[in-house]
Amino acid sequence: MIGTVSRAAQVLKEADHILILTHRRPDGDTTGSAGALCLALRRMGKQAYIAPNAQITRRYAHLIEPYAPENGFDPAFVISVDCADTGMIPPEMAAYAEHVDLVIDHHRSNTGFGRENLVMGERAACAEIICELTEELGIPLDREIAEGIYVGASTDTGCFKFSNTTSNTHRVAAKCLDAGVDGGEINRALFETKSRARYEIEGMLFSGMQFYHDGKIAVALITREAKRKTGADWDDLDAIAGIPRQIEGVEVGLTLTELEDGDTKVSVRTTKEVDASAICTLVGGGGHIRAAGATLHCPAQEAIVRMLEATERVYRGETA
Numbered sequence: 515m516i517g518t519v520s521r522a523a524q525v526l527k528e529a530d531h532i533l534i535l536t537h538r539r540p541d542g543d544t545t546g547s548a549g550a551l552c553l554a555l556r557r558m559g560k561q562a563y564i565a566p567n568a569q570i571t572r573r574y575a576h577l578i579e580p581y582a583p584e585n586g587f588d589p590a591f592v593i594s595v596d597c598a599d600t601g602m603i604p605p606e607m608a609a610y611a612e613h614v615d616l617v618i619d620h621h622r623s624n625t626g627f628g629r630e631n632l633v634m635g636e637r638a639a640c641a642e643i644i645c646e647l648t649e650e651l652g653i654p655l656d657r658e659i660a661e662g663i664y665v666g667a668s669t670d671t672g673c674f675k676f677s678n679t680t681s682n683t684h685r686v687a688a689k690c691l692d693a694g695v696d697g698g699e700i701n702r703a704l705f706e707t708k709s710r711a712r713y714e715i716e717g718m719l720f721s722g723m724q725f726y727h728d729g730k731i732a733v734a735l736i737t738r739e740a741k742r743k744t745g746a747d748w749d750d751l752d753a754i755a756g757i758p759r760q761i762e763g764v765e766v767g768l769t770l771t772e773l774e775d776g777d778t779k780v781s782v783r784t785t786k787e788v789d790a791s792a793i794c795t796l797v798g799g800g801g802h803i804r805a806a807g808a809t810l811h812c813p814a815q816e817a818i819v820r821m822l823e824a825t826e827r828v829y830r831g832e833t834a
């Protein structure tokens with residue numbers, strides 16, 4: 515852990531005119547954490563806003579869009595949530611990336627790029643840290659604040675299923691339920707409902723899956739053409755990287771997505787046998803032990819070769 519919850523709370527008590535930053539390709543954790551924190555700060559009587567995120571999707575828009583800054587707002591204090599490094603901060607927020615006053619995050623790879631940093635790598639979701647912070651600040655957990663925290667905890671743990679889920683995650687979720695959050699409804703919307711585009715792209719992903727290393731490595735490719743054909747957007751692709759690992763015997767699921775600019779986004783999901791972040795570190799990315807990622811500046815076929823090489827190196831016990 516870098517920094518303490520009590521130190522972060524003390525810093526927040528003194529702060530005002532606050533702007534909260536979320537990460538690129540915003541997920542439920544960065545948006546839920548931002549929304550809950552913004553509300554908590556407002557309950558303390560502070561002026562607090564969330565910077566608009568150009569890549570926000572319909573699934574999570576309601577968590578941050580109501581808190582967009584008013585015209586002419588000039589922040590005196592900047593907070594980032596769920597961002598491991600300045601590279602994760604979207605380009606439209608670049609002016610603030612080098613001047614973050616408080617970093618709140620749970621990525622073990624966090625570089626500590628803030629003036630103050632609260633990084634708790636043992637937490638499954640950044641939202642868990644937000645929950646502890648609100649308690650330290652003495653802000654009662656109401657239904658509205660709890661909804662953001664619950665969405666963050668649920669999405670970063672795959673609906674409380676992934677191995678990163680801890681007793682603390684469940685305690686945080688229990689507090690949110692006590693505050694009036696409808697967990698069943700949130701999880702149905704996030705995990706039990708799929709768009710037509712998602713259903714079609716999953717079909718393509720399953721039929722095109724390739725296996726290596728005695729079936730222990732599965733590679734799925736999402737091409738630009740598949741995205742165009744199905745009309746799938748980032749929202750439809752949310753958490754799709756978990757699919758290859760669902761197949762029995764697969765220890766490493768590599769999901770590659772062709773980006774519009776010619777780069778390839780890679781998401782790695784592993785079972786307990788393999789360290790996903792070790793694989794991604796070898797190709798310039800990072801992340802968590804079971805879920806990590808990287809962006810490779812090459813076409814997808816070349817990216818597949820490089821990822822297979824990196825995975826084989828990790829199997830041989832080599833590290834970066």
Ligand SMILES: [Mn+2]
Pocket residue numbers: 543544596620638639640670
């Ligand atoms: Mn997170």
